Amino acid sequence: MTGTHWSIQDIARTAGTTSRTLRHYGQIGLLEPTRVGANGYRYYDEHALVRLQRILLLRDLGLSLPSIAEVLDGEQDSAAALRAHLEWLEQERARIGRQIESVRTTLRKLEGGEQLMADEMFDGFDHTQYEQEVTERWSKEAYDRGNRWWSALSEQERKAFVQEQADIARDFGAARAAGLAADSDEVQAITARQYAWLERSSEQVSKAYFTGLGDMYVADPRFTANYDKHGEGTAVLIRDAMHVYADRNL
Amino acid sequence: MTGTHWSIQDIARTAGTTSRTLRHYGQIGLLEPTRVGANGYRYYDEHALVRLQRILLLRDLGLSLPSIAEVLDGEQDSAAALRAHLEWLEQERARIGRQIESVRTTLRKLEGGEQLMADEMFDGFDHTQYEQEVTERWSKEAYDRGNRWWSALSEQERKAFVQEQADIARDFGAARAAGLAADSDEVQAITARQYAWLERSSEQVSKAYFTGLGDMYVADPRFTANYDKHGEGTAVLIRDAMHVYADRNL
DNA sequence: ATAGAAGTTGACGCAGCGTCAAGGTCAAGC
Protein backbone atom coordinates (compact mmCIF):
# COMPACT_ATOMS: atom_id res chain seq x y z
CA MET A 1 0.00 0.00 0.00
CA THR A 2 1.86 3.04 -1.23
CA GLY A 3 -0.78 5.54 -0.24
CA THR A 4 -2.68 6.28 -3.41
CA HIS A 5 -2.03 3.17 -5.44
CA TRP A 6 -2.03 -0.50 -4.60
CA SER A 7 -0.47 -3.63 -5.97
CA ILE A 8 -2.54 -6.28 -7.65
CA GLN A 9 -2.86 -8.36 -4.51
CA ASP A 10 -3.90 -5.39 -2.45
CA ILE A 11 -6.98 -4.52 -4.51
CA ALA A 12 -7.73 -8.17 -5.09
CA ARG A 13 -8.02 -8.72 -1.37
CA THR A 14 -9.83 -5.48 -0.76
CA ALA A 15 -12.43 -6.21 -3.39
CA GLY A 16 -12.65 -9.88 -2.55
CA THR A 17 -11.35 -11.39 -5.74
CA THR A 18 -8.11 -12.79 -7.11
CA SER A 19 -5.14 -11.40 -8.97
CA ARG A 20 -5.83 -13.78 -11.81
CA THR A 21 -9.22 -12.21 -12.26
CA LEU A 22 -7.68 -8.77 -12.38
CA ARG A 23 -5.19 -9.81 -15.00
CA HIS A 24 -8.03 -11.34 -16.95
CA TYR A 25 -10.01 -8.09 -16.79
CA GLY A 26 -6.92 -6.28 -17.96
CA GLN A 27 -6.55 -8.64 -20.85
CA ILE A 28 -10.08 -8.20 -22.11
CA GLY A 29 -9.92 -4.46 -21.55
CA LEU A 30 -12.56 -4.39 -18.85
CA LEU A 31 -10.30 -2.91 -16.21
CA GLU A 32 -6.83 -1.69 -17.06
CA PRO A 33 -4.31 -1.09 -14.31
CA THR A 34 -3.83 2.57 -13.57
CA ARG A 35 -0.12 2.28 -14.07
CA VAL A 36 2.31 -0.43 -15.07
CA GLY A 37 5.77 -0.19 -13.58
CA ALA A 38 8.99 -0.63 -15.53
CA ASN A 39 9.19 -4.07 -13.96
CA GLY A 40 5.81 -5.00 -15.39
CA TYR A 41 3.98 -4.80 -12.08
CA ARG A 42 0.41 -3.56 -12.20
CA TYR A 43 -0.72 -0.75 -9.91
CA TYR A 44 -4.28 0.44 -9.30
CA ASP A 45 -5.71 3.59 -7.74
CA GLU A 46 -9.05 4.43 -6.08
CA HIS A 47 -10.83 4.97 -9.36
CA ALA A 48 -9.87 1.53 -10.47
CA LEU A 49 -11.06 0.10 -7.17
CA VAL A 50 -14.43 1.75 -7.50
CA ARG A 51 -14.78 0.48 -11.03
CA LEU A 52 -13.77 -2.97 -9.90
CA GLN A 53 -16.38 -2.94 -7.18
CA ARG A 54 -19.04 -2.03 -9.70
CA ILE A 55 -17.85 -4.74 -12.01
CA LEU A 56 -18.10 -7.32 -9.27
CA LEU A 57 -21.52 -6.08 -8.25
CA LEU A 58 -22.88 -6.41 -11.76
CA ARG A 59 -21.16 -9.75 -12.17
CA ASP A 60 -22.90 -11.00 -9.07
CA LEU A 61 -26.15 -9.97 -10.67
CA GLY A 62 -25.23 -12.43 -13.40
CA LEU A 63 -24.29 -10.06 -16.22
CA SER A 64 -21.67 -11.13 -18.69
CA LEU A 65 -18.36 -9.30 -18.79
CA PRO A 66 -19.06 -7.76 -22.20
CA SER A 67 -22.41 -6.49 -20.93
CA ILE A 68 -20.77 -5.05 -17.87
CA ALA A 69 -18.29 -3.22 -20.07
CA GLU A 70 -21.10 -1.70 -22.11
CA VAL A 71 -22.97 -0.56 -19.05
CA LEU A 72 -19.99 0.92 -17.26
CA ASP A 73 -18.69 2.66 -20.34
CA GLY A 74 -22.07 4.21 -20.90
CA GLU A 75 -22.59 2.54 -24.26
CA GLN A 76 -25.67 0.87 -22.93
CA ASP A 77 -28.51 2.17 -20.81
CA SER A 78 -28.15 0.49 -17.44
CA ALA A 79 -31.85 -0.02 -16.98
CA ALA A 80 -32.32 -1.48 -20.43
CA ALA A 81 -29.43 -3.86 -19.94
CA LEU A 82 -30.78 -4.98 -16.60
CA ARG A 83 -34.26 -5.49 -17.95
CA ALA A 84 -32.96 -7.63 -20.78
CA HIS A 85 -30.88 -9.55 -18.34
CA LEU A 86 -33.84 -10.01 -16.04
CA GLU A 87 -35.85 -11.52 -18.85
CA TRP A 88 -33.11 -13.96 -19.64
CA LEU A 89 -32.83 -14.89 -15.97
CA GLU A 90 -36.54 -15.59 -15.78
CA GLN A 91 -36.38 -17.81 -18.81
CA GLU A 92 -33.52 -19.66 -17.27
CA ARG A 93 -35.45 -20.19 -14.09
CA ALA A 94 -38.42 -21.46 -16.06
CA ARG A 95 -36.22 -23.84 -18.02
CA ILE A 96 -34.70 -25.23 -14.87
CA GLY A 97 -38.14 -25.54 -13.38
CA ARG A 98 -39.20 -27.69 -16.30
CA GLN A 99 -36.14 -29.85 -15.93
CA ILE A 100 -36.89 -30.29 -12.26
CA GLU A 101 -40.40 -31.45 -13.10
CA SER A 102 -39.07 -33.92 -15.63
CA VAL A 103 -36.51 -35.32 -13.24
CA ARG A 104 -39.10 -35.64 -10.49
CA THR A 105 -41.42 -37.51 -12.81
CA THR A 106 -38.68 -39.87 -13.84
CA LEU A 107 -37.72 -40.41 -10.23
CA ARG A 108 -41.28 -41.18 -9.19
CA LYS A 109 -41.43 -43.87 -11.79
CA LEU A 110 -38.12 -45.36 -10.81
CA GLU A 111 -39.06 -45.45 -7.16
CA GLY A 112 -42.56 -46.67 -7.85
CA GLY A 113 -41.00 -49.92 -8.91
CA GLU A 114 -41.41 -49.24 -12.59
CA GLN A 115 -38.34 -49.63 -14.66
CA LEU A 116 -36.51 -46.90 -16.45
CA MET A 117 -37.37 -45.79 -19.91
CA ALA A 118 -36.84 -49.01 -21.78
CA ASP A 119 -39.05 -51.42 -19.99
CA GLU A 120 -41.88 -49.12 -19.14
CA MET A 121 -42.36 -47.84 -22.60
CA PHE A 122 -44.42 -50.59 -24.07
CA ASP A 123 -46.80 -52.22 -21.69
CA GLY A 124 -50.19 -52.37 -23.34
CA PHE A 125 -49.54 -49.03 -24.96
CA ASP A 126 -50.11 -47.19 -21.76
CA HIS A 127 -50.72 -43.58 -22.51
CA THR A 128 -47.89 -42.48 -20.32
CA GLN A 129 -45.38 -44.04 -22.64
CA TYR A 130 -44.87 -40.79 -24.45
CA GLU A 131 -44.60 -38.64 -21.44
CA GLN A 132 -40.97 -37.73 -21.88
CA GLU A 133 -41.36 -37.27 -25.59
CA VAL A 134 -44.34 -35.08 -25.26
CA THR A 135 -42.99 -33.20 -22.32
CA GLU A 136 -39.86 -32.27 -24.15
CA ARG A 137 -41.29 -31.58 -27.56
CA TRP A 138 -44.48 -29.75 -26.93
CA SER A 139 -43.92 -28.38 -23.51
CA LYS A 140 -45.51 -29.37 -20.31
CA GLU A 141 -48.86 -27.72 -20.90
CA ALA A 142 -49.47 -29.79 -23.98
CA TYR A 143 -48.67 -32.91 -22.07
CA ASP A 144 -50.93 -31.93 -19.24
CA ARG A 145 -53.76 -31.54 -21.69
CA GLY A 146 -53.07 -35.03 -23.00
CA ASN A 147 -52.92 -36.38 -19.51
CA ARG A 148 -56.19 -34.76 -18.56
CA TRP A 149 -57.73 -36.23 -21.66
CA TRP A 150 -56.63 -39.71 -20.65
CA SER A 151 -57.69 -39.25 -17.06
CA ALA A 152 -61.08 -38.04 -18.18
CA LEU A 153 -61.80 -41.20 -20.12
CA SER A 154 -64.02 -43.85 -18.66
CA GLU A 155 -62.69 -47.33 -18.16
CA GLN A 156 -64.63 -48.44 -21.21
CA GLU A 157 -63.26 -45.69 -23.36
CA ARG A 158 -59.75 -46.53 -22.33
CA LYS A 159 -60.22 -50.14 -23.19
CA ALA A 160 -61.68 -49.16 -26.54
CA PHE A 161 -58.71 -46.93 -27.21
CA VAL A 162 -56.24 -49.68 -26.46
CA GLN A 163 -58.31 -52.20 -28.40
CA GLU A 164 -58.34 -50.04 -31.48
CA GLN A 165 -54.57 -49.96 -31.49
CA ALA A 166 -54.56 -53.74 -31.21
CA ASP A 167 -56.93 -53.95 -34.17
CA ILE A 168 -54.78 -51.68 -36.24
CA ALA A 169 -51.71 -53.75 -35.50
CA ARG A 170 -53.60 -56.91 -36.42
CA ASP A 171 -54.76 -55.42 -39.71
CA PHE A 172 -51.22 -54.37 -40.53
CA GLY A 173 -50.20 -57.96 -39.86
CA ALA A 174 -52.87 -59.24 -42.20
CA ALA A 175 -51.84 -56.81 -44.91
CA ARG A 176 -48.27 -57.97 -44.64
CA ALA A 177 -49.38 -61.59 -44.86
CA ALA A 178 -51.33 -60.70 -48.02
CA GLY A 179 -48.15 -59.25 -49.49
CA LEU A 180 -49.56 -55.73 -49.82
CA ALA A 181 -47.12 -52.87 -50.46
CA ALA A 182 -46.61 -50.03 -48.01
CA ASP A 183 -47.92 -47.50 -50.51
CA SER A 184 -50.93 -49.55 -51.52
CA ASP A 185 -54.34 -48.04 -50.91
CA GLU A 186 -55.28 -50.75 -48.45
CA VAL A 187 -52.21 -50.28 -46.26
CA GLN A 188 -52.45 -46.51 -46.47
CA ALA A 189 -56.04 -46.76 -45.26
CA ILE A 190 -54.87 -48.64 -42.18
CA THR A 191 -52.13 -46.07 -41.70
CA ALA A 192 -54.74 -43.33 -41.76
CA ARG A 193 -56.47 -45.09 -38.87
CA GLN A 194 -53.13 -45.24 -37.06
CA TYR A 195 -52.70 -41.52 -37.56
CA ALA A 196 -56.21 -40.76 -36.40
CA TRP A 197 -55.66 -42.95 -33.38
CA LEU A 198 -52.54 -41.03 -32.44
CA GLU A 199 -54.23 -37.73 -33.07
CA ARG A 200 -56.98 -38.55 -30.59
CA SER A 201 -54.57 -38.43 -27.71
CA SER A 202 -51.83 -36.11 -28.78
CA GLU A 203 -53.83 -33.65 -30.84
CA GLN A 204 -50.52 -32.48 -32.23
CA VAL A 205 -48.94 -35.05 -34.50
CA SER A 206 -46.25 -33.48 -36.62
CA LYS A 207 -44.68 -35.09 -39.62
CA ALA A 208 -41.38 -35.52 -37.84
CA TYR A 209 -43.10 -37.12 -34.90
CA PHE A 210 -45.02 -39.53 -37.09
CA THR A 211 -42.06 -40.68 -39.16
CA GLY A 212 -39.86 -40.78 -36.10
CA LEU A 213 -42.34 -43.05 -34.46
CA GLY A 214 -42.29 -45.29 -37.53
CA ASP A 215 -38.52 -45.53 -37.38
CA MET A 216 -38.69 -46.41 -33.74
CA TYR A 217 -41.03 -49.29 -34.46
CA VAL A 218 -38.23 -50.92 -36.40
CA ALA A 219 -35.25 -49.68 -34.46
CA ASP A 220 -36.40 -50.53 -30.98
CA PRO A 221 -36.67 -54.28 -30.38
CA ARG A 222 -39.46 -53.77 -27.86
CA PHE A 223 -41.65 -52.21 -30.50
CA THR A 224 -40.53 -54.59 -33.19
CA ALA A 225 -41.43 -57.58 -31.08
CA ASN A 226 -44.83 -56.19 -30.29
CA TYR A 227 -45.75 -55.67 -33.91
CA ASP A 228 -44.01 -58.69 -35.32
CA LYS A 229 -46.15 -60.94 -33.20
CA HIS A 230 -48.54 -60.45 -36.11
CA GLY A 231 -45.92 -61.90 -38.39
CA GLU A 232 -42.31 -61.05 -39.06
CA GLY A 233 -41.89 -57.96 -41.15
CA THR A 234 -44.98 -56.21 -39.85
CA ALA A 235 -42.97 -53.54 -38.05
CA VAL A 236 -41.03 -52.74 -41.23
CA LEU A 237 -44.24 -52.54 -43.20
CA ILE A 238 -45.74 -50.16 -40.69
CA ARG A 239 -42.68 -47.98 -40.71
CA ASP A 240 -42.63 -47.74 -44.49
CA ALA A 241 -46.35 -47.12 -44.58
CA MET A 242 -46.02 -44.32 -42.06
CA HIS A 243 -43.27 -42.70 -44.09
CA VAL A 244 -45.38 -42.82 -47.23
CA TYR A 245 -48.37 -41.48 -45.37
CA ALA A 246 -46.35 -38.67 -43.89
CA ASP A 247 -44.89 -37.70 -47.26
CA ARG A 248 -48.28 -37.66 -48.88
CA ASN A 249 -50.45 -36.13 -46.23
CA LEU A 250 -48.39 -34.24 -43.65
CA MET B 1 -30.47 -47.05 -44.86
CA THR B 2 -29.03 -50.48 -45.52
CA GLY B 3 -31.63 -52.34 -43.51
CA THR B 4 -30.04 -52.98 -40.12
CA HIS B 5 -27.44 -50.21 -39.90
CA TRP B 6 -27.52 -46.56 -40.70
CA SER B 7 -25.08 -43.89 -41.64
CA ILE B 8 -24.22 -41.11 -39.23
CA GLN B 9 -26.69 -38.71 -40.78
CA ASP B 10 -29.47 -41.25 -40.69
CA ILE B 11 -29.42 -41.77 -36.94
CA ALA B 12 -28.68 -38.12 -36.34
CA ARG B 13 -31.89 -37.17 -38.11
CA THR B 14 -33.87 -39.99 -36.59
CA ALA B 15 -32.83 -39.09 -33.08
CA GLY B 16 -33.03 -35.38 -33.69
CA THR B 17 -29.42 -34.42 -33.24
CA THR B 18 -26.38 -33.71 -35.41
CA SER B 19 -23.55 -35.76 -36.82
CA ARG B 20 -21.09 -33.56 -34.97
CA THR B 21 -22.67 -34.58 -31.71
CA LEU B 22 -22.37 -38.24 -32.64
CA ARG B 23 -18.70 -37.88 -33.46
CA HIS B 24 -18.24 -36.11 -30.16
CA TYR B 25 -19.93 -38.93 -28.30
CA GLY B 26 -17.70 -41.36 -30.14
CA GLN B 27 -14.65 -39.39 -29.16
CA ILE B 28 -15.47 -39.35 -25.47
CA GLY B 29 -16.50 -42.99 -25.56
CA LEU B 30 -20.11 -42.35 -24.71
CA LEU B 31 -21.48 -43.93 -27.86
CA GLU B 32 -19.21 -45.80 -30.23
CA PRO B 33 -20.34 -46.55 -33.75
CA THR B 34 -21.37 -50.17 -34.19
CA ARG B 35 -19.04 -50.56 -37.10
CA VAL B 36 -16.49 -48.42 -38.89
CA GLY B 37 -16.06 -49.10 -42.58
CA ALA B 38 -12.69 -49.41 -44.32
CA ASN B 39 -13.30 -45.91 -45.62
CA GLY B 40 -13.64 -44.60 -42.10
CA TYR B 41 -17.41 -44.14 -42.28
CA ARG B 42 -19.33 -44.73 -39.08
CA TYR B 43 -22.32 -47.05 -39.05
CA TYR B 44 -24.84 -47.54 -36.24
CA ASP B 45 -27.42 -50.25 -35.54
CA GLU B 46 -30.65 -50.38 -33.50
CA HIS B 47 -28.86 -50.90 -30.22
CA ALA B 48 -26.85 -47.79 -30.79
CA LEU B 49 -30.00 -45.88 -31.66
CA VAL B 50 -31.70 -46.96 -28.46
CA ARG B 51 -28.68 -45.97 -26.45
CA LEU B 52 -28.53 -42.66 -28.23
CA GLN B 53 -32.15 -41.97 -27.44
CA ARG B 54 -31.52 -42.66 -23.79
CA ILE B 55 -28.49 -40.42 -23.83
CA LEU B 56 -30.50 -37.58 -25.31
CA LEU B 57 -33.29 -38.11 -22.84
CA LEU B 58 -30.95 -37.88 -19.88
CA ARG B 59 -29.18 -34.96 -21.46
CA ASP B 60 -32.47 -33.13 -21.75
CA LEU B 61 -32.92 -33.71 -18.04
CA GLY B 62 -29.72 -31.76 -17.65
CA LEU B 63 -27.29 -34.51 -16.71
CA SER B 64 -23.67 -34.17 -17.73
CA LEU B 65 -22.25 -36.54 -20.29
CA PRO B 66 -19.98 -38.28 -17.76
CA SER B 67 -22.95 -38.81 -15.47
CA ILE B 68 -24.96 -40.21 -18.34
CA ALA B 69 -22.17 -42.62 -19.11
CA GLU B 70 -22.13 -43.84 -15.52
CA VAL B 71 -25.84 -44.33 -15.42
CA LEU B 72 -26.12 -46.10 -18.74
CA ASP B 73 -23.16 -48.34 -18.06
CA GLY B 74 -24.63 -49.35 -14.74
CA GLU B 75 -21.78 -47.92 -12.70
CA GLN B 76 -24.20 -45.61 -10.95
CA ASP B 77 -27.64 -46.20 -9.55
CA SER B 78 -30.00 -44.27 -11.78
CA ALA B 79 -32.19 -43.11 -8.94
CA ALA B 80 -29.25 -41.92 -6.87
CA ALA B 81 -27.81 -40.04 -9.81
CA LEU B 82 -31.12 -38.38 -10.53
CA ARG B 83 -31.66 -37.42 -6.92
CA ALA B 84 -28.23 -35.81 -6.75
CA HIS B 85 -28.93 -34.04 -9.99
CA LEU B 86 -32.30 -32.88 -8.73
CA GLU B 87 -30.69 -31.32 -5.72
CA TRP B 88 -28.22 -29.47 -7.85
CA LEU B 89 -31.04 -28.25 -10.10
CA GLU B 90 -32.95 -26.92 -7.13
CA GLN B 91 -29.93 -25.05 -5.89
CA GLU B 92 -29.50 -23.57 -9.31
CA ARG B 93 -33.08 -22.43 -9.39
CA ALA B 94 -32.70 -20.87 -5.97
CA ARG B 95 -29.53 -19.11 -7.02
CA ILE B 96 -31.19 -17.68 -10.10
CA GLY B 97 -34.14 -16.65 -8.00
CA ARG B 98 -31.85 -14.69 -5.75
CA GLN B 99 -30.24 -13.02 -8.73
CA ILE B 100 -33.64 -12.10 -10.06
CA GLU B 101 -34.49 -10.46 -6.78
CA SER B 102 -31.26 -8.50 -6.79
CA VAL B 103 -31.74 -7.33 -10.33
CA ARG B 104 -35.32 -6.30 -9.63
CA THR B 105 -34.20 -4.31 -6.61
CA THR B 106 -31.54 -2.55 -8.60
CA LEU B 107 -34.00 -1.82 -11.36
CA ARG B 108 -36.54 -0.39 -8.95
CA LYS B 109 -33.95 2.02 -7.70
CA LEU B 110 -32.88 3.04 -11.15
CA GLU B 111 -36.43 3.65 -12.26
CA GLY B 112 -37.37 5.34 -9.03
CA GLY B 113 -35.09 8.15 -10.04
CA GLU B 114 -32.33 7.16 -7.67
CA GLN B 115 -28.95 6.83 -9.21
CA LEU B 116 -27.03 3.66 -9.56
CA MET B 117 -24.69 2.38 -6.90
CA ALA B 118 -22.30 5.26 -6.67
CA ASP B 119 -24.47 8.20 -5.98
CA GLU B 120 -27.06 6.53 -3.85
CA MET B 121 -24.61 4.94 -1.51
CA PHE B 122 -23.92 7.80 0.77
CA ASP B 123 -26.80 10.11 1.39
CA GLY B 124 -27.07 10.59 5.12
CA PHE B 125 -26.03 7.03 5.69
CA ASP B 126 -29.37 5.71 4.62
CA HIS B 127 -29.73 2.21 5.84
CA THR B 128 -30.35 0.86 2.37
CA GLN B 129 -26.84 1.71 1.37
CA TYR B 130 -25.65 -1.75 2.23
CA GLU B 131 -28.43 -3.57 0.56
CA GLN B 132 -26.34 -5.13 -2.18
CA GLU B 133 -23.53 -5.98 0.17
CA VAL B 134 -25.76 -7.55 2.69
CA THR B 135 -27.91 -9.30 0.15
CA GLU B 136 -24.94 -10.93 -1.42
CA ARG B 137 -22.93 -11.73 1.64
CA TRP B 138 -25.41 -12.84 4.21
CA SER B 139 -28.29 -13.91 2.07
CA LYS B 140 -31.58 -12.28 1.60
CA GLU B 141 -33.08 -13.31 4.90
CA ALA B 142 -30.41 -11.51 6.85
CA TYR B 143 -31.03 -8.39 4.86
CA ASP B 144 -34.74 -8.65 5.34
CA ARG B 145 -34.19 -8.81 9.05
CA GLY B 146 -32.08 -5.67 8.83
CA ASN B 147 -34.69 -3.98 6.74
CA ARG B 148 -37.45 -4.91 9.12
CA TRP B 149 -35.36 -3.57 11.94
CA TRP B 150 -35.02 -0.24 10.20
CA SER B 151 -38.67 -0.11 9.23
CA ALA B 152 -39.65 -0.86 12.80
CA LEU B 153 -37.81 2.15 14.14
CA SER B 154 -39.68 5.29 15.02
CA GLU B 155 -38.77 8.53 13.35
CA GLN B 156 -36.98 9.58 16.52
CA GLU B 157 -34.98 6.41 16.71
CA ARG B 158 -33.92 6.75 13.13
CA LYS B 159 -32.72 10.28 13.71
CA ALA B 160 -30.83 9.16 16.78
CA PHE B 161 -29.19 6.39 14.81
CA VAL B 162 -28.06 8.76 12.09
CA GLN B 163 -26.98 11.33 14.66
CA GLU B 164 -24.81 8.81 16.46
CA GLN B 165 -22.91 8.12 13.30
CA ALA B 166 -22.42 11.83 12.83
CA ASP B 167 -21.09 12.09 16.36
CA ILE B 168 -18.68 9.27 15.82
CA ALA B 169 -17.35 10.87 12.67
CA ARG B 170 -16.94 14.16 14.51
CA ASP B 171 -15.03 12.47 17.33
CA PHE B 172 -12.76 10.75 14.86
CA GLY B 173 -12.10 14.13 13.33
CA ALA B 174 -11.24 15.60 16.72
CA ALA B 175 -8.90 12.69 17.47
CA ARG B 176 -7.10 13.25 14.21
CA ALA B 177 -6.77 16.97 14.98
CA ALA B 178 -5.29 16.02 18.36
CA GLY B 179 -2.72 13.87 16.56
CA LEU B 180 -3.84 10.65 18.23
CA ALA B 181 -2.64 7.37 16.72
CA ALA B 182 -4.97 4.81 15.25
CA ASP B 183 -4.01 2.24 17.86
CA SER B 184 -4.29 4.64 20.79
CA ASP B 185 -6.80 3.83 23.48
CA GLU B 186 -8.83 6.92 22.75
CA VAL B 187 -9.20 6.21 19.05
CA GLN B 188 -9.90 2.55 19.67
CA ALA B 189 -12.67 3.56 22.04
CA ILE B 190 -14.31 5.56 19.29
CA THR B 191 -13.82 2.64 16.94
CA ALA B 192 -15.62 0.42 19.38
CA ARG B 193 -18.60 2.75 19.19
CA GLN B 194 -18.39 2.57 15.41
CA TYR B 195 -18.48 -1.20 15.63
CA ALA B 196 -21.38 -1.20 18.05
CA TRP B 197 -23.22 1.21 15.80
CA LEU B 198 -22.81 -1.09 12.83
CA GLU B 199 -23.78 -4.08 14.86
CA ARG B 200 -27.08 -2.53 15.82
CA SER B 201 -28.33 -2.71 12.30
CA SER B 202 -26.47 -5.57 10.72
CA GLU B 203 -26.20 -7.83 13.72
CA GLN B 204 -23.59 -9.76 11.75
CA VAL B 205 -20.43 -7.80 11.36
CA SER B 206 -17.59 -10.06 10.33
CA LYS B 207 -13.97 -9.12 10.47
CA ALA B 208 -13.73 -9.03 6.69
CA TYR B 209 -16.76 -6.80 6.47
CA PHE B 210 -15.41 -4.41 9.04
CA THR B 211 -11.95 -4.04 7.53
CA GLY B 212 -13.41 -3.96 4.03
CA LEU B 213 -15.59 -1.10 5.09
CA GLY B 214 -12.56 0.68 6.46
CA ASP B 215 -10.73 0.30 3.18
CA MET B 216 -13.71 1.65 1.35
CA TYR B 217 -13.73 4.78 3.46
CA VAL B 218 -10.38 5.65 1.95
CA ALA B 219 -10.75 4.16 -1.48
CA ASP B 220 -14.09 5.60 -2.40
CA PRO B 221 -14.04 9.38 -2.78
CA ARG B 222 -17.65 9.68 -1.70
CA PHE B 223 -16.82 8.21 1.66
CA THR B 224 -13.57 10.03 1.93
CA ALA B 225 -15.21 13.34 1.32
CA ASN B 226 -17.85 12.65 3.92
CA TYR B 227 -15.35 11.90 6.64
CA ASP B 228 -12.69 14.36 5.62
CA LYS B 229 -15.14 17.19 6.14
CA HIS B 230 -13.98 16.77 9.75
CA GLY B 231 -10.46 17.46 8.58
CA GLU B 232 -8.25 15.94 5.97
CA GLY B 233 -6.87 12.56 6.98
CA THR B 234 -9.83 11.56 9.06
CA ALA B 235 -10.85 8.84 6.62
CA VAL B 236 -7.37 7.34 6.72
CA LEU B 237 -7.35 7.44 10.49
CA ILE B 238 -10.69 5.67 10.63
CA ARG B 239 -9.53 3.00 8.23
CA ASP B 240 -6.39 2.31 10.21
CA ALA B 241 -8.30 2.32 13.45
CA MET B 242 -10.79 -0.14 12.09
CA HIS B 243 -8.00 -2.46 10.97
CA VAL B 244 -6.40 -2.35 14.37
CA TYR B 245 -9.73 -2.92 16.06
CA ALA B 246 -10.51 -5.85 13.80
CA ASP B 247 -7.13 -7.46 14.41
CA ARG B 248 -7.47 -7.11 18.14
CA ASN B 249 -11.10 -7.91 18.70
CA LEU B 250 -12.59 -9.80 15.76
C1' DA C 1 23.78 -12.59 0.44
C1' DT C 2 19.95 -15.28 0.47
C1' DA C 3 15.44 -16.93 1.38
C1' DG C 4 10.67 -16.28 0.81
C1' DA C 5 6.82 -13.67 -0.72
C1' DA C 6 4.86 -11.64 -4.58
C1' DG C 7 5.00 -10.35 -9.30
C1' DT C 8 5.19 -11.51 -14.42
C1' DT C 9 3.80 -13.92 -18.93
C1' DG C 10 2.23 -17.96 -21.29
C1' DA C 11 -0.69 -21.86 -21.86
C1' DC C 12 -3.72 -25.78 -20.79
C1' DG C 13 -8.24 -27.16 -18.83
C1' DC C 14 -13.20 -27.26 -18.43
C1' DA C 15 -18.52 -28.56 -21.20
C1' DG C 16 -20.46 -29.53 -25.25
C1' DC C 17 -20.59 -29.16 -29.13
C1' DG C 18 -20.90 -25.27 -33.61
C1' DT C 19 -18.40 -24.17 -37.29
C1' DC C 20 -15.06 -23.69 -40.80
C1' DA C 21 -11.14 -25.94 -43.42
C1' DA C 22 -9.21 -29.23 -46.42
C1' DG C 23 -9.86 -33.20 -48.49
C1' DG C 24 -11.59 -38.42 -49.47
C1' DT C 25 -15.93 -41.41 -51.04
C1' DC C 26 -19.91 -42.70 -53.45
C1' DA C 27 -24.05 -42.91 -56.41
C1' DA C 28 -25.88 -40.75 -60.42
C1' DG C 29 -26.02 -38.64 -64.81
C1' DC C 30 -23.67 -37.30 -69.20
Next chain:
DNA sequence: GCTTGACCTTGACGCTGCGTCAACTTCTAT
Protein backbone atom coordinates in the same frame (compact mmCIF):
# COMPACT_ATOMS: atom_id res chain seq x y z
C1' DG D 1 -14.81 -42.13 -67.93
C1' DC D 2 -15.66 -37.86 -65.95
C1' DT D 3 -18.06 -34.48 -63.39
C1' DT D 4 -21.45 -33.15 -59.89
C1' DG D 5 -23.10 -32.97 -55.56
C1' DA D 6 -24.15 -35.10 -51.38
C1' DC D 7 -22.01 -37.16 -47.60
C1' DC D 8 -18.10 -38.66 -45.08
C1' DT D 9 -13.51 -38.01 -42.65
C1' DT D 10 -10.03 -35.84 -39.37
C1' DG D 11 -8.22 -31.74 -37.24
C1' DA D 12 -8.61 -27.48 -34.81
C1' DC D 13 -10.38 -23.01 -33.16
C1' DG D 14 -14.21 -20.65 -30.56
C1' DC D 15 -17.05 -19.71 -26.59
C1' DT D 16 -17.17 -18.22 -20.76
C1' DG D 17 -14.45 -16.94 -16.94
C1' DC D 18 -11.26 -17.63 -14.81
C1' DG D 19 -8.29 -21.85 -11.85
C1' DT D 20 -4.13 -23.77 -11.99
C1' DC D 21 0.45 -25.11 -12.97
C1' DA D 22 5.06 -23.82 -14.99
C1' DA D 23 9.11 -21.28 -15.45
C1' DC D 24 11.16 -16.96 -14.19
C1' DT D 25 12.06 -12.28 -12.34
C1' DT D 26 11.62 -8.85 -8.56
C1' DC D 27 10.97 -7.04 -4.15
C1' DT D 28 11.50 -7.29 0.95
C1' DA D 29 13.47 -8.70 5.02
C1' DT D 30 16.88 -10.88 7.64
